[in-house]
Amino acid sequence: MGKSWISKLQNTNEYKICLSRFLDFGFKNRAAGFIKMGDVMGSDLISDLPQNIIESILIQLPIRDAVRTSILSRKWRYKWSSITQLMFDEKCVPDCYDREVLQESVVKFISTLLFLHQGPVHKFQITHLSMQSCPEIDQWILFLSRNDIKELILELGGGEFYRMPSCLFSCQKLTLLELTCCELDLPHNFKGFSYLKSVTFLRVFISPEAIESLISSCPLLENLSLRHCDCLSLTIRAPSLKYLCLQGEFKEIFLVDMPLLVEIVVAMCMFDNVTEHIEQRTSCNFVKFLGGVPNLERLDGLVDFTKYLSIGNDLGNLSMIYNNLETIKMHLVSFEDMKEIRVVLRLITSSPNLKELHISGSSIIPTSIHTADLEFWEKECPSDYILGQLKVVKLTEMSGWPHEIEFIKYLLGCSPVLETMSIIPCIYNMKYHLEKLVELMKFRRASTIAEIYFSRPE
Numbered sequence: 001m002g003k004s005w006i007s008k009l010q011n012t013n014e015y016k017i018c019l020s021r022f023l024d025f026g027f028k029n030r031a032a033g034f035i036k037m038g039d040v041m042g043s044d045l046i047s048d049l050p051q052n053i054i055e056s057i058l059i060q061l062p063i064r065d066a067v068r069t070s071i072l073s074r075k076w077r078y079k080w081s082s083i084t085q086l087m088f089d090e091k092c093v094p095d096c097y098d099r100e101v102l103q104e105s106v107v108k109f110i111s112t113l114l115f116l117h118q119g120p121v122h123k124f125q126i127t128h129l130s131m132q133s134c135p136e137i138d139q140w141i142l143f144l145s146r147n148d149i150k151e152l153i154l155e156l157g158g159g160e161f162y163r164m165p166s167c168l169f170s171c172q173k174l175t176l177l178e179l180t181c182c183e184l185d186l187p188h189n190f191k192g193f194s195y196l197k198s199v200t201f202l203r204v205f206i207s208p209e210a211i212e213s214l215i216s217s218c219p220l221l222e223n224l225s226l227r228h229c230d231c232l233s234l235t236i237r238a239p240s241l242k243y244l245c246l247q248g249e250f251k252e253i254f255l256v257d258m259p260l261l262v263e264i265v266v267a268m269c270m271f272d273n274v275t276e277h278i279e280q281r282t283s284c285n286f287v288k289f290l291g292g293v294p295n296l297e298r299l300d301g302l303v304d305f306t307k308y309l310s311i312g313n314d315l316g317n318l319s320m321i322y323n324n325l326e327t328i329k330m331h332l333v334s335f336e337d338m339k340e341i342r343v344v345l346r347l348i349t350s351s352p353n354l355k356e357l358h359i360s361g362s363s364i365i366p367t368s369i370h371t372a373d374l375e376f377w378e379k380e381c382p383s384d385y386i387l388g389q390l391k392v393v394k395l396t397e398m399s400g401w402p403h404e405i406e407f408i409k410y411l412l413g414c415s416p417v418l419e420t421m422s423i424i425p426c427i428y429n430m431k432y433h434l435e436k437l438v439e440l441m442k443f444r445r446a447s448t449i450a451e452i453y454f455s456r457p458e
Contacts (some may be wrong), residue, residue: 047075055083062091067113081116085123092129099130107136120148127155133181134164142167150195151176161205179204186210192217208232222260230269236340247302254288259452261293262324267302283310286343296322299327299347310339325351326389329358335403338373344407345381353389357411361397361404361426368383377406386446387414393421400425410445417446424455 027306046054058066058080065384066080093105106129124144133156144152145167152174156162163183177193178200185206196218201211206229215221216237224238225245233252236244242260246253247267255261286309290296301309328347334340393411398404412421423440440452 018316047073051079056078058083059085062090063088063113064109079117081120082366084120085125086113086117087123087125087127089126089128099132100129103132104133106131107134110132110140110156111136114143123151123153125151127153129155130157131155132157137162138165141165145171147419148173148175152368153178154180155202156181156425161203165408178202185405186213190217192219194219197219198223201228201229202227203289204229208234212236231268250284252288255290255292258293259295262295262297263300264293264296265300265302266305268304268308270304270307272454285309286312286346288312290322291320294320294322295324297324298327299325300327302331304332306330306340306343307337309343310337320350322347322351323353326353327356327358328354331360332362332397333359334362335399335401335407338376341376341407342380348387349385352387354387354396354436355389356392357390358394359396359407361395361401363400374402374406375439379411381410385414386410386416386417388416390415391417391419393418395422396424397426399427405439408440412443412445412447412450413451414446418445418450420451420453422453 046057049057058069063086066083069080070077088106088110093102093111110126121144124140137154141164149171150173152164152168152171153176155178158181160183161183163185164179166187169187172194173197174193176198177196178198180202181204182200182201184206190213192214197220199214199218199221202225204226206214208231211226211229212235213230215224218238220240221238222240222242224236224241224243226232227245227247231250231252232248234250235254235256237256238261239257240260241258243263244255244258244261245265247265249269253426289309325347328351330344330347333344344359348357390411393415395404395408408421408423412418438455
């Protein structure tokens with residue numbers, strides 16, 4: 001009975017519900033002296049559970065409630081002090097609208113808890129607290145560097161960036177590192193994190209040379225996310241990388257030796273000064289960015305990514321085939337720019353196993369177009385090319401450009417297994433809807449089951 005009960009608690013969420021009732025009753029009555037601990041649940045089965053199961057239970061609770069279990073009985077006084085995961089969020093402090101008071105309360109709570117803690121800390125996390133940089137964080141990082149830290153998540157608020165101390169780089173057991181609003185410099189003797197698999201930087205001030213060195217010195221790195229670490233020109237070498245997220249104002253990105261990379265999410269903010277800098281280059285951005293990722297499965301290009309890829313030499317010499325690429329999402333594509341159109345077509349025709357295609361237009365209403373440009377679809381598009389796996393197409397923010405219509409016509413004509421194509425215009429106009437719907441109905445469809453949905457914009 002006892003063993004099966006313990007097993008059931010350990011493998012389901014029932015232990016969390018059970019303990020919550022146990023603690024609610026204990027907190028309300030034990031402190032007032034109304035009961036003895038054994039009265040809470042008869043023979044007090046929870047208190048007699050093995051320490052590893054009790055730790056699993058305490059980790060499920062907000063950290064403040066886990067610490068409060070010390071008032072329940074002598075048995076529980078120090079059980080919280082050896083838990084290996086310390087996660088601090090808005091639940092760890094009372095509601096307070098005074099930022100300075102809240103900051104002081106958080107700092108005091110964390111410092112006291114670390115002072116009383118015993119044993120290793122494998123995970124340390126601060127999130128959703130709008131906490132500002134403060135000197136005490138140095139002591140916390142030093143403490144963690146001496147206690148086998150494996151996962152460090154430090155989310156600070158705005159204001160002054162927190163400068164990470166050098167002791168961070170002595171945390172050689174790190175497997176996950178997430179930093180927000182921090183400043184980072186690599187020490188000269190830094191040799192890398194041998195076990196680090198995931199890095200997420202949000203508004204982290206770090207030089208391009210430092211981040212390149214950090215990435216290349218983490219041989220097991222699988223997940224890399226750089227968000228709003230702006231104005232970087234990077235050459236990223238990460239042979240074990242599987243997921244890459246880049247968001248911000250990047251001047252130049254060169255992906256090298258990434259045979260395992262399967263998913264990319266990119267949002268390039270192309271301001272005029274950045275565009276001018278990139279256009280001075282003669283090499284092709286498409287080749288530099290996508291030429292070293294042969295096994296890509298999913299590509300999500302946000303904001304100005306298509307524009308970024310279109311800069312540089314002609315794409316005609318590119319021979320890369322993405323046999324594993326099944327999902328392509330390209331946002332804010334300008335169908336008035338022939339270079340961007342070529343980028344989209346090159347991606348599609350280089351992905352023989354493409355199953356889902358999502359394209360959003362730039363929402364610019366067409367004014368005029370050169371008739372000669374439309375000849376592009378007959379002269380340069382391979383009429384015999386077949387998108388043999390494409391089943392779902394979603395086109396949003398369509399403005400009615402002739403090139404958009406030709407693009408739709410092209411997709412319908414070379415997709416024999418297409419199931420659905422949904423089209424959402426950027427403006428609501430019933431006449432406009434009906435005209436385009438009638439025009440689309442006339443196009444030849446390679447698929448006998450393809451259905452076209454023409455929806456109103458939300």
